Amino acid sequence: MKNFQIIRTLSSKSAVTTIAKESSAMFIAGGTNLVDLMKKNVVAPDKLIDISGLDLKQIEFLTGKVSIGALTKNSQVAEDKVIQEKYPLLALALAAGASQQIRHMASVGGNMLQRTRCSYFYNTDMPCNKRNPKSGCGAIGGSNRMHAIFGASDSCIAVHPSDMCVALAALDATVFVEGPKGKREIKFTDFHRLPGNMPEKDNTLENKEIITSVEIPNNNFSKHSHYLKVRDRTSYAFALISVAVGLDIQNNTIKDARLAMGGVAHKPWRLTEAEEFLKGKTVSETTFRQAADLAMHGARSYGDNDFKLTLGPNAITEALTIAASK
Structure with missing residues (x-):
């Protein structure tokens, strides 16, 4: 250093x-x-x-939403009783995301900006377009067990590592930023980028901008939410695949649904087609399996991560089943 x-x-x-x-x-x-x-x-x-x-550490419960300062610690958000009651999906994702020590240090804004854990990115002796543009992607044709099955490109198949961000994508969050040109807001699903031919750029922040807060609108998913994280060990580890689920169920009918996956793309992967399919459907294993199969359309593996094509729909089905049973 x-x-x-x-x-x-x-x-x-x-x-x-x-x-x-x-x-x-x-x-x-x-x-x-x-x-x-x-x-x-x-x-x-x-x-x-x-x-x-900076004075960006508040959790404010406002009319119709919650605002979380960018420097609020992950542990503070995860352990907040109102967050656990009204936005349990976020609390569950944060609790799954890291060791207690890291949650006490990591900030919400920093969590959003963390870089991929791809081994080729971290090894400066290896080619990596994200670290060194136009040097090649070592993971394509190399060791790619942890890598993407959605939204990848010939330049990069790395995945975004955050658990918190998967929940925020599912919950329709909005990011507030400030920079030399002033203040602006970004839909969370637009905040992170797919790699394309510029994998070195992780997000849509403009030069020298800083995240100030993130807002989550109120929802009807407080009763039926679940965050499923499949990993190599139950202690601190990054997801092979994760699934964030929020369901609004009335009289055994799904009125609304939110679904997102982690460990599968360069950004948190929102499953909008599966969400639309679930609306109006009766809660059942068949319905959940059909939604999971729909969610996997377009998935592509690269050898070592072929197992994700089977693990993905199974994880979605399990996460939906657990959320609905609460």
């Missing part, structure tokens, strides 16, 4: 102003991902702008 300078700021405006003057600077909050990347020489900023002191 090379030497670097830390600059502390106390407002989002000053943070944006400071980073706009520094060509190689990066923001740091909890540092649970960035420090790892620096140790591996994947990134090597000359300066870090410490935003951990």
Whole structure:
């Protein structure tokens, strides 16, 4: 790790102003991902702008929604009693996402911005278009057990590692950001990008923008929600496949549904076709299996991850069944 300078700021405006003057600077909050990347020489900023002191740590329950500051700790959100009652899917995803120690350090905004855990991305001796554009993708034709089955390209088949983001995608969240050009908001499903021919760009943030908060609208999924995470071990591990489910069930009929998957794409993968299929259907194993099969349309594997084509629909079916049975 090379030497670097830390600059502390106390407002989002000053943070944006400071980073706009520094060509190689990066923001740091909890540092649970960035420090790892620096140790591996994947990134090597000359300066870090410490935003951990910014006043972006509130959970505010407003009319028709909840607003969560970008610097709110993952543990604070996961353990909040009102979040657990009204938005249990988010609490479940956060609880599944990391060790308790990491949840106490990691911020909501940092969780959204974490980089892929692809081994080729972390190994600077290997080709990786995400780390070094136009150098090739080592995972294509290489070791790709953890890799994408949706939305990949010839440039990159890496997956987004977050559990929290899968829940936020399912819950129709909105991201609020601030930058040199002012403030704006981004639909969560539009925040992360597919790789295309620019896999080095993970999201739709513009240059020098900072996340200030994320908002989730109220919903009717508080009773029938589930987050299923399939991983190699039950302790801290990234998902082979995860499924976020929210159902609004009345008289055994599904009035509304939200579905998203993790561990399968460069971004949290929203299953909108399956959601539409489920609306108006009677709760049953057959219905859930049909929705799962529909959700897998277009899936493609790369060898080591062929098992995901079978694991995917089974996980969706199980997650729907558990959510409906609550």
